[in-house]
Amino acid sequence: MIIMKDPIIQLTGLTKSYGKVTAVDQLDLHIYPGEIFGLLGPNGAGKTTSILMMLGLTEPAAGTAYVCGYNATRNPIAVKRKVGYLPDNVGFYPDMTALENLCFIARLNGLSESDAQASAKDMLHVVGLEKEMHKKTGAFSRGMKQRLGLAEVLIKAPEVAILDEPTLGIDPKGVDEFLELIKQLSREHNLTVLLSSHHLHQVQRVCDRVGIFVGGKLLVEGSLESLAHNLQQQKGISTFITLDHGQSDTKRFEEALKTLPGLRNLTVNGLTIELKTDSDTTAMAVRMLVNNGADIVSVNRNDYQLDDIYNTYFENSITTDNAYEKSNGFFKRYQ
Amino acid sequence: MPMKNPMVSSKDINKRPSFPMQVLVRKEIAAHIRSWRFIILILLIVLTFGASLYVSSMGLKDAVSNMRDPDQSFLYLKLLTTTDNSIPPFHVFLNFLAPLLGIALGFDAVNAEYNNGTLTRLLAQPIYRDNLLFAKFLAPLAVVGTLFVALVMLMIGGGLLGTGVRIEPQELLRILGFTLISVLYVAFWLSLSILLSIRFRQPATSALTAIGIWLFFTVFFPILVNLAIRPFLPNPNYISEQEYIGYNELILNLLRLSPSQLYSDATTTLLMPSVRSLGPISMEQMVGAIPSPLSFRESFLMVWPQVSGLSAAMMICFAWSYYIFMRREIRS
Numbered sequence: 064m065i066i067m068k069d070p071i072i073q074l075t076g077l078t079k080s081y082g083k084v085t086a087v088d089q090l091d092l093h094i095y096p097g098e099i100f101g102l103l104g105p106n107g108a109g110k111t112t113s114i115l116m117m118l119g120l121t122e123p124a125a126g127t128a129y130v131c132g133y134n135a136t137r138n139p140i141a142v143k144r145k146v147g148y149l150p151d152n153v154g155f156y157p158d159m160t161a162l163e164n165l166c167f168i169a170r171l172n173g174l175s176e177s178d179a180q181a182s183a184k185d186m187l188h189v190v191g192l193e194k195e196m197h198k199k200t201g202a203f204s205r206g207m208k209q210r211l212g213l214a215e216v217l218i219k220a221p222e223v224a225i226l227d228e229p230t231l232g233i234d235p236k237g238v239d240e241f242l243e244l245i246k247q248l249s250r251e252h253n254l255t256v257l258l259s260s261h262h263l264h265q266v267q268r269v270c271d272r273v274g275i276f277v278g279g280k281l282l283v284e285g286s287l288e289s290l291a292h293n294l295q296q297q298k299g300i301s302t303f304i305t306l307d308h309g310q311s312d313t314k315r316f317e318e319a320l321k322t323l324p325g326l327r328n329l330t331v332n333g334l335t336i337e338l339k340t341d342s343d344t345t346a347m348a349v350r351m352l353v354n355n356g357a358d359i360v361s362v363n364r365n366d367y368q369l370d371d372i373y374n375t376y377f378e379n380s381i382t383t384d385n386a387y388e389k390s391n392g393f394f395k396r397y398q
Numbered sequence: 399m400p401m402k403n404p405m406v407s408s409k410d411i412n413k414r415p416s417f418p419m420q421v422l423v424r425k426e427i428a429a430h431i432r433s434w435r436f437i438i439l440i441l442l443i444v445l446t447f448g449a450s451l452y453v454s455s456m457g458l459k460d461a462v463s464n465m466r467d468p469d470q471s472f473l474y475l476k477l478l479t480t481t482d483n484s485i486p487p488f489h490v491f492l493n494f495l496a497p498l499l500g501i502a503l504g505f506d507a508v509n510a511e512y513n514n515g516t517l518t519r520l521l522a523q524p525i526y527r528d529n530l531l532f533a534k535f536l537a538p539l540a541v542v543g544t545l546f547v548a549l550v551m552l553m554i555g556g557g558l559l560g561t562g563v564r565i566e567p568q569e570l571l572r573i574l575g576f577t578l579i580s581v582l583y584v585a586f587w588l589s590l591s592i593l594l595s596i597r598f599r600q601p602a603t604s605a606l607t608a609i610g611i612w613l614f615f616t617v618f619f620p621i622l623v624n625l626a627i628r629p630f631l632p633n634p635n636y637i638s639e640q641e642y643i644g645y646n647e648l649i650l651n652l653l654r655l656s657p658s659q660l661y662s663d664a665t666t667t668l669l670m671p672s673v674r675s676l677g678p679i680s681m682e683q684m685v686g687a688i689p690s691p692l693s694f695r696e697s698f699l700m701v702w703p704q705v706s707g708l709s710a711a712m713m714i715c716f717a718w719s720y721y722i723f724m725r726r727e728i729r730s
Contacts, residue, residue: 111729112729115728115729118522120518120521120522120728120729121727121728121729140524140525140526141524143522143523143524143525144524146522147522148518148519148522150515150518150519150522152515153515153519154514154515154516154519155514155516155519156429156514156516157514158429158432158433159429167421167425168519168523170421171418171421171422171520171523171524171525172523172524173418173524212519215519219523
């Protein structure tokens with residue numbers, strides 16, 4: 064488990080607006096050393112904007128961002144020395160080889176030429192690109208670019224790694240490997256990782272904690288278990304019980320089930336009975352039915368997965384989603 | 399996966415002094431030198447230089463033995479300026495080519511980084527934002543400066559070998575001054591095209607705009623000045639000489655709003671020591687003047703306004719691009 068120390072990333076009332084659109088609205092977030100935090104939200108929720116403010120690349124309209132003890136707006140250089148950032152559409156100089164690209168970044172971080180060469184080679188081994196070392200990055204696939212981007216994040220020996228949509232555009236196998244690599248590196252080097260994504264399935268395996276971010280607001284944060292638990296409290300547990308054919312008299316069972324403790328809702332649809340209860344009463348319900356002579360062919364209890372959590376919070380946001388389309392209108396004017 | 403402590407500890411990084419500027423400039427220079435664009439430009443410049451040098455060396459004998467020309471003793475300056483009118487001399491060529499050089503080296507300086515997705519990555523490194531801009535500006539200038547100095551040195555060396563005539567210190571100063579002003583002229587176009595590369599997100603747009611500005615100043619601006627002035631110009635037969643000179647001066651000053659006019663004024667004066675005025679001179683002023691070359695100092699003083707005009711134009715462009723780049727959203 065995570066030991067609660069002083070937060071390494073501390074955002075207080077962080078706000079950013081583009082014209083009338085508020086991209087990030089009063090964001091408060093604490094991330095602790097060594098944890099992997101997943102910032103989840105639909106496209107245009109303000110994830111990238113928040114990340115840019117943490118790096119001092121965009122000025123917040125209000126609020127403060129402290130990263131590694133430095134104010135990111137006032138002292139961005141100190142922050143950038145300690146934070147590795149992988150942007151969502153990472154690009155490299157196409158005419159330079161992977162090694163040259165990496166060396167260049169290492170040199171910018173103050174490594175001498177020979178040190179830069181050595182650690183760039185090491186990093187390429189770590190991310191599994193050692194065979195492509197002398198290939199020009201213009202020929203790299205998306206997955207390879209992401210790996211090279213990760214190598215670049217690691218080469219500055221960061222305390223915090225911020226990865227913006229790191230799994231975007233990689234095939235499923237590549238995603239698995241990539242996330243495993245991130246998890247492993249985080250554990251080995253006590254690296255704090257902030258991961259933004261709109262892909263739940265991919266992210267849920269590696270994150271210690273997640274925050275759900277919609278329309279510039281952080282709706283909820285916590286570990287996946289606690290989020291699922293909260294949702295259960297809120298929505299109740301659904302149990303689906305299917306009876307065998309020839310059990311025409313479902314009324315009898317209904318009467319019996321109504322005595323279940325904490326029952327919220329009971330629907331009978333042909334041979335299927337759907338129960339909604341406060342706590343898990345599946346076993347009790349099955350026993351009751353059996354005692355009443357029911358022949359049960361299947362019992363289904365639904366567990367709350369990240370998907371359900373996500374859907375719950377996002378289904379309300381679909382209508383507002385368009386307003387936040389990466390503030391596209393604003394940028395297009397300048398093209 | 400075994401990791402042999404590949405991460406250099408952050409303490410080590412902080413201990414070592416880092417010069418991100420140097421790294422950036424080096425990378426930029428390397429990128430320019432390796433690019434096809436630059437190779438083509440070099441070929442173009444070297445070809446014109448070679449052609450104009452060839453023409454001038456053919457006519458050199460006549461030019462140097464022309465006793466009526468006060469500049470006849472400056473062999474190396476003659477090498478740069480003599481022409482048989484089949485092609486223009488090098489400094490006139492450069493008047494056209496230098497903008498092309500500046501534009502080609504700067505039109506995609508910032509927006510290409512932006513479109514490649516390298517800008518965010520680069521600015522997430524511990525460097526100041528203006529470091530990038532300075533590197534984008536200084537690296538092409540270093541390359542162009544080296545190119546020009548190499549060319550004129552080659553010319554001087556070739557002249558020394560071919561003719562065996564000693565080079566006057568004054569000639570060397572004038573030729574170096576010419577090189578310096580040429581680099582300054584390229585610098586102006588470079589900073590203009592960097593400004594456009596920040597302003598426009600598409601490299602094609604910024605290149606077209608820069609070329610448009612260049613064409614405007616070289617082709618349309620003189621025509622426009624003529625058109626604008628002509629309606630107000632009285633018949634030269636009915637005005638005094640004083641007024642006539644005044645109008646002439648006005649037209650010249652208007653033309654000097656164009657950087658290419660400033661450049662050609664400055665280079666002509668530096669390369670032809672006998673040029674003593676850039677405007678019309680009245681007969682009274684000419685009386686008693688001996689047609690002799692000016693000293694380097696006098697020539698340089700004469701072009702000082704042109705040089706400062708060019709530097710000012712360059713600095714305005716650079717300051718403007720600095721201003722818009724520092725506050726620009728860098729997300730793609």
